[in-house]
Amino acid sequence: MTILNEKSNFNDDSTRLSWTKTQSFEVELRNLTVSCEIKSGLVPLPWVKGEKKEILKQIDSLRVPAGSFLAILGTSGSGKTTLLNTISGRSEELIVEGDILFNGHKVFPEEIRKSVGYVLQSDQLLPTLTVRETLQYAGLLRLPNTFTKARKMEIVEEIIGELALRDCANRQIGNSAGKRGISGGELRRVSIGVQMLSNPGVLYLDEPSSGLDSFTAHNLVETLLSLSRLNKTVICTIHQPRADIFKLFDYVLLLSKGNVVYYGPTTGIVDHFAALGYECPYDVNPADFFLDLITINSQNEKVEQESTERLGQLIEGYKESLLSKPSIGLASSSAEEMKRFVPESRNTSFLYQVLLLIKRSFQHIIRDKSLFMARLVETILMALITGGIFYNLEQDIGGIKSRIAAFYIVVILQPYLIIIATILHYSEELRVFDREHYDGMYSSVAYWCASKASNLPFEIITSFIFSSIFYWMANLRPTLVAFLWFYLVLTLVQYASASMGHMSSSIIRGFAGASLMANLTMTFIGISSGYLINPATFPFYLDWISYVSMYAYAFSALSANEFLGNNYPCPYPPDDIQCALYQGDQILSRLELRSNDIGFNCIILLVIATFFNTVSFLALRFIKYKPK
Ligand SMILES: Nc1ncnc2c1ncn2[C@@H]1O[C@H](COP(=O)(O)OP(=O)(O)OP(=O)(O)O)[C@@H](O)[C@H]1O
Known part of the structure; x- marks a missing residue:
């Protein structure tokens, strides 16, 4: 030796x-x-x-x-x-x-x-x-x-x-x-x-x-x-x-x-x-x-x-x-060794800790091939499958209905898979965090900042891949601006979902517990997206759900992006009452969304993500898990 x-x-x-x-x-x-x-x-x-x-x-x-x-x-x-x-x-x-x-x-x-x-x-x-x-x-x-x-x-x-x-x-x-x-x-x-x-x-x-x-x-x-x-x-x-x-x-x-x-x-x-x-x-x-x-x-x-x-x-x-x-x-200690013990303070600055942890987290995400490939392949497959199901939507009544269904699927399904992948990632990483934080290697704030920063690029990239494939396959509103709004909304709902996964993992350690918490939350707020049930018909004691549901805001934003000011060709004479079914504004008013303002919906999505992030921050800061 x-x-x-x-x-x-x-x-x-x-x-x-x-x-x-x-x-x-x-x-x-x-x-x-x-x-x-x-x-x-x-x-x-x-x-x-x-x-x-x-x-x-x-x-x-x-x-x-x-x-x-x-x-x-x-x-x-x-x-x-x-x-x-x-x-x-x-x-x-x-x-x-x-x-x-x-x-x-x-x-x-x-x-x-x-x-x-x-x-x-x-x-x-x-x-x-x-x-x-x-x-x-x-x-x-x-x-x-x-x-x-x-x-x-x-x-x-x-x-x-x-x-x-x-x-x-x-x-x-x-x-x-x-x-x-x-x-x-x-x-x-x-x-x-x-x-x-x-x-x-x-x-x-x-x-x-x-x-x-x-x-x-x-x-x-x-x-x-x-x-x-x-x-x-x-x-x-x-x-x-x-x-x-x-x-x-x-x-x-x-x-x-x-x-x-x-x-x-x-x-x-x-x-x-x-x-x-x-x-x-x-x-x-x-x-x-x-x-x-x-x-x-x-x-x-x-x-x-x-x-x-x-x-x-x-x-x-x-x-x-x-x-x-x-x-x-x-044997007893010598006089020299009996010196008063002086505790060591943390050795590195906050910024140094954040930058080092970001680098390490990046390495971990990229090298975790099964999870990284699963995320990438899953995104491409999901885009191709949903794009295939809603392929080249017509401009008729059926096509309009399918567009609404597509928005529901997009805001629920893709973020759901993101939540599961996020929890899987954090259930492993947080065990290491618990040990290292307990050992005083870095602060919980530094870890939180680093984990937020290192995961963000993946949300941006995966939602871009999904949007680029799905949007054009489904034949949605064919303008670059509408596509960019679609991409932004999808990125925000994915980010909010990932933040929810992070929040669940920060509160409950272990994949089973954290995914149960996230699934329950998601089911609860998912039903209020505005597609399955019109939020206006909710009983008064459940009325608040649609106000806190990220899916409701994402669904509203995608619907507004597609239908606001967008009229589809009406097969009837222009003054026929049935032409209202082809007018975007009329379609929107029948959906009774919370807001048709895409920018407003995006801001609320950011607020919801910030709420989840704040809870995960507080959980990491104040709920102490003793490393085992
Ligand atoms: N926090 C606690 N609350 C209640 N009982 C405890 C707690 N910690 C330890 N004990 C009890 O104290 C006893 C000694 O536990 P400890 O884990 O120290 O034993 P051990 O010698 O390390 O055992 P093993 O070799 O099986 O790990 C056990 O009966 C255990 O159930």
Whole structure:
């Protein structure tokens, strides 16, 4: 592993951040108790107090020396993730009592989050970027702006080398939805690299080896050991490690039912349990042996009682041992390392974040071939199909009726597909946003601006393609001005629809929930377009829908564009009453639209899109989704 041999050469005395000057933290827990509130009832009411349930019970005098490697082990539900989240400042929903100290100073969740790295159990990365690009974007956003771009890239290359990612540096990340990419172990290392780029004093990892084969898991844990030797305190939770992996940890914390059963050097665990009467057989993996010992077996009452008694005895045994007493058996930090911790502020300017995120989002959209091609092919196919159905419309009564039907189809169908594509796109991208925003890489405002700007060109292009094919195939009003209005209206309704998709995704994460919300909204406002039901006939309590329906305004604009002042050849004598059926203004008045003013309808479409955009902005800003 290169990391052990290669000391970084990117010192920069002008900045706090450089590898050799990394401030590593000793992590100390004093009287730490973590509980949650369990509320009864079908719908938990915020003002009703629930029952308090302790998840972690009084963890005291637990010190993890700076630059060491600690593994938190325990049975399922023992509280490993809760502990990791608490000491990394990520347990907002829990009641935390007691103190967390970094280098002897009490720190609060906000401060902790800014100074540590947290590698989630699942890798939230954009699948279309290469390993190198992923780390470069993270470097550009996380490294201090006192570094030049060239220097940031140098640091990224160093990390790629340290994490043994050179062979796959130019390969795309990929995803489980069919996009081939790098292996699971490489994926984990990229996630670690992203966190390393904030130069954290402590690196936390939740089940870093889950889903990896044992060889890859061993390599990964070796990498983590190497990082700790670079003066990073590394703390991870892990499930049943192999014996050769177990040996790599400096310290082990054994948890069962929220109690500490052992905390101390890995080398001392066998002797500690032997002293309590539980000798680990030489041919058994110590991790398996100790985990079995601390598991409550509920197969039947008798064994459950036995295992509960044994666990109680082991917890007491630990409490009475020297290991549970402060500073016994553990190295303490030097005076230099006990310096007051200063939280890092965000490194880049707002404009820089927006421009970088726009570039990245463009890359992602263009490279997401399935979605990009689906959007393009779908637009062309939809234009050809609808153009084919309404091909070369006659100037007679049938043709006039078909024109009205065509406008309804155009304002509903194409935007509907846009909504689905938008939600599909954001359901993936927002998972990455949640992680990066939580990590403090950029502001939600910067992300919102970038996502709006990067998607707009695609709305403009796809609606141009659709309009160019459909308009002339259907034989609509044959003037350039009328075509341009048609294109503008279609662009605006598509933009408003995409904004609605974005809004749904910003409020509800995940494709299923967001598309359900968007579909319901769309069905509701779609019926009031003015084609299926005349808005003037709506019952009073539904009257408002047509005022907020983008489809109603788009339908009005397209109808006005076609019929206003446009008379079709009447087959009857000019003074025949039936000729009114061929006069555009008469047709419009029978449609009883909200407004025949195309410009006014376009402005309202913009207002509706702005409303959706404002809601998505507020949702991204104020609804916090904790990354998983
Ligand atoms: N926010 C919460 N609200 C209610 N209960 C919670 C909450 N967080 C954790 N718990 C409960 O606390 C216990 C410990 O959970 P935790 O996820 O920390 O365990 P774990 O050791 O990481 O388990 P596993 O290995 O299965 O992931 C579980 O019983 C869990 O249901």
